[in-house]
Amino acid sequence: MKTSLLLVIAIFLNTTLLLAEPVALLVEGINPWVFAATESLLLFGYFLNQWLKRFRHNCELELGDFNRFIFKSAKKKS
Structure with missing residues (x-):
């Protein structure tokens, strides 16, 4: 459950980076295919x-x- 939650959060944050306009100004020098590939990997x-x-x-x-069932063998007397 913890790993799934972390992956869902990472997917959401990565999608936010792709779609958010203010954040797009910060990452405008980064190729959008990097984010798309990261999204696919996530x-x-x-x-x-x-x-x-x-x-x-x-x-x-x-x-x-x-x-x-456990059977114990009888001890042999010599």
Whole structure:
């Protein structure tokens, strides 16, 4: 949850940099494709994080109802 929240905030802030007019004056020397590429990487990271979280959850073994029997061998007397 923490990583997803951080990625969503980063995506929002990066989109704000692309769309905000006052901020555009500060970053006018920077190529907008840099921000677009960063946005793409952030979105990819977000979806990868969500996929890995679901994958880890689905691969988790639940052995709560697993009944196991332990048989002790009888000691041999010599």
